[in-house]
Amino acid sequence: MTERRKTLSLRLSAKTPDEAALDAQTLIEQAIAHHLCVRWSYNRTMMRAAPQILYRKKGGVYLDAIVIERGGAAPAETKLGSFKLTGLTHLVITTEAFTPDASIDIGDARYSEGVIARATA
Numbered sequence: 001m002t003e004r005r006k007t008l009s010l011r012l013s014a015k016t017p018d019e020a021a022l023d024a025q026t027l028i029e030q031a032i033a034h035h036l037c038v039r040w041s042y043n044r045t046m047m048r049a050a051p052q053i054l055y056r057k058k059g060g061v062y063l064d065a066i067v068i069e070r071g072g073a074a075p076a077e078t079k080l081g082s083f084k085l086t087g088l089t090h091l092v093i094t095t096e097a098f099t100p101d102a103s104i105d106i107g108d109a110r111y112s113e114g115v116i117a118r119a120t121a
Contacts (some may be wrong), residue, residue: 002049003109011053012028014081016023021052024039024084024085024086024088024091025054025061025116027069027091027093028051028054028063028070028085028091029054029116030093031036031051031055031093032051032053032117032119033054033117034096035095035096035098035099035100035119036093036094036095036096036098037049037050037051037068037093037094037097038051038091038092038094038096039090039092039094040088040089040090040091041088041089041090042083042087042089042093043087045069045070045073046056046070046090047069047070048067048068048069048071048081048094048096048115049065049066049067049068049069049080049081050065050066050068050098050101051064051065051119052065052066052080052100052101052104052116052118052119053104053111053115053117053118053119054085054115054116054117055110055111055114055115055116056111056113056116057110057113058084058113059082060082060084060085061085061086061116062082062084062110063083063084063088063105064081064082064083064086064121065080065081065083065099066078066079066080066081066101066108067081070072076121079100080104082119083112098119099121100119100120100121101119102121104118106118
């Protein structure tokens with residue numbers, strides 16, 4: 001008599017896109033509050049950045065951050081980049097601290113729909 005052998009399988013818990021976005025938003029808010037850099041993948045490129053401001057725009061949540069490392073190398077110039085939160089994957093808070101950028105103008109039109117979190121000195 002042959003019995004079918006039972007096997008175990010592992011599966012990652014399936015999160016809805018809304019749940020994943022909420023997790024990412026919470027992680028970014030914590031990084032901003034504690035002035036800690038974050039590692040993530042964006043458009044299949046690993047980055048390390050200093051998150052400066054999290055805000056709503058056009059119904060989505062966006063992050064402005066200064067990229068410190070892109071694909072393992074420092075960028076040619078230091079500048080503030082905008083990232084849609086749903087495009088960030090593999091988010092990890094690092095232990096590296098950053099200094100908030102004082103030149104960010106909170107009165108800028110792109111922040112008019114609402115600032116969620118902002119790094120302040």
